[in-house]
Amino acid sequence: MGINRDYLGRTFPVTDPYEVSRVKIAEFAGAIGDPNPVYRDRAAAQAAGYPDVIAPPTFGVVIAMAASGMAVADPGLGLNYAMVVHGEQRFEYSRPLHAGDVVTAQSTIAGIREVGSITMLTTETEIRTVGGEHVCTGFSTLVERGEA
Amino acid sequence: MSGVAGPVSYADVVPGAELPAVTYPVTRLSLVKYCGASGDFNVIHWNERVARSVGLPDVIAHGMFTMAQAGRYVTDWAGDAGALAEFGVRFSAPVVVPDDEVGAVIEVSGKVEDKLDGNLVVLGLTARSGGAKVLTRARAVVRLP
Numbered sequence: 609m610g611i612n613r614d615y616l617g618r619t620f621p622v623t624d625p626y627e628v629s630r631v632k633i634a635e636f637a638g639a640i641g642d643p644n645p646v647y648r649d650r651a652a653a654q655a656a657g658y659p660d661v662i663a664p665p666t667f668g669v670v671i672a673m674a675a676s677g678m679a680v681a682d683p684g685l686g687l688n689y690a691m692v693v694h695g696e697q698r699f700e701y702s703r704p705l706h707a708g709d710v711v712t713a714q715s716t717i718a719g720i721r722e723v724g725s726i727t728m729l730t731t732e733t734e735i736r737t738v739g740g741e742h743v744c745t746g747f748s749t750l751v752e753r754g755e756a
Numbered sequence: 757m758s759g760v761a762g763p764v765s766y767a768d769v770v771p772g773a774e775l776p777a778v779t780y781p782v783t784r785l786s787l788v789k790y791c792g793a794s795g796d797f798n799v800i801h802w803n804e805r806v807a808r809s810v811g812l813p814d815v816i817a818h819g820m821f822t823m824a825q826a827g828r829y830v831t832d833w834a835g836d837a838g839a840l841a842e843f844g845v846r847f848s849a850p851v852v853v854p855d856d857e858v859g860a861v862i863e864v865s866g867k868v869e870d871k872l873d874g875n876l877v878v879l880g881l882t883a884r885s886g887g888a889k890v891l892t893r894a895r896a897v898v899r900l901p
Binding site: 632635636638639640641642644646647656657658662664665666669670673693694695696697698699700701703704747 | 780781786789790792793794795796818819820821823824825827828830831832836837838840841842843844845846847893
């Protein structure tokens with residue numbers, strides 16, 4: 609069962625609004641083991657020029673996953689999720705996410721490449737505030753290993 | 757290196773400069789916490805039986821956990837956790853995390869590859885664990901004052 613190339617360029621629905629919270633940022637920073645005070649202490653973040661605590665650079669995946677999940681789990685796409693590993697990840701940032709941001713994510717299938725029995729699927733996920741301000745875009749490449 | 761030291765100045769950055777390597781520990785507990793914080797509960801990150809059944813040597817770290825360590829390396833160097841303009845990696849080998857007191861270590865090093873207009877600095881990054889290069893084509897673009 610191969611991947612459905614008709615999905616190239618397809619854009620999926622916008623996610624429900626996600627409110628970035630101080631508690632979630634602190635939990636995420638703790639999980640990656642990063643003690644930076646700008647992820648926990650509002651005064652430290654404000655001293656660094658931010659309106660509230662900011663999120664670590666990879667926090668966007670927490671939000672993007674809801675959107676890219678819609679794309680990769682679409683049964684019509686034909687991706688065998690059990691055989692998938694994360695191949696590449698890239699972010700382009702307009703600014704860091706901060707506590708209080710209310711954002712949505714929307715994914716587009718930006719690339720489908722097949723090399724031998726390997727399929728590479730790239731999703732592009734834009735994270736914007738509900739007011740429309742661009743915060744960051746994530747490019748995620750999943751690699752589906754073919755049947756051995 | 758600490759995020760509270762204040763930002764590095766663009767003028768002080770020298771192209772070609774090597775940045776000191778930093779090591780970051782990763783244990784089974786790290787992965788359990790990362791599962792919960794990220795919402796990525798893929799079984800290969802916490803269940804050795806399943807990890808081995810799909811051909812892995814042991815439980816492996818989330819790629820995004822490893823990328824987060826490289827991110828921390830960059831933001832600590834820059835002195836501003838919000839300085840990233842672009843950040844990309846390729847996951848070239850898994851970080852294998854044994855079930856013991858030590859776990860695994862991810863060693864990140866970097867080099868100033870270029871200075872661009874707009875006060876942007878390009879860093880090339882390398883991450884190793886267990887003798888393997890776990891990130892390749894890892895690159896961060898930071899905006900400095």
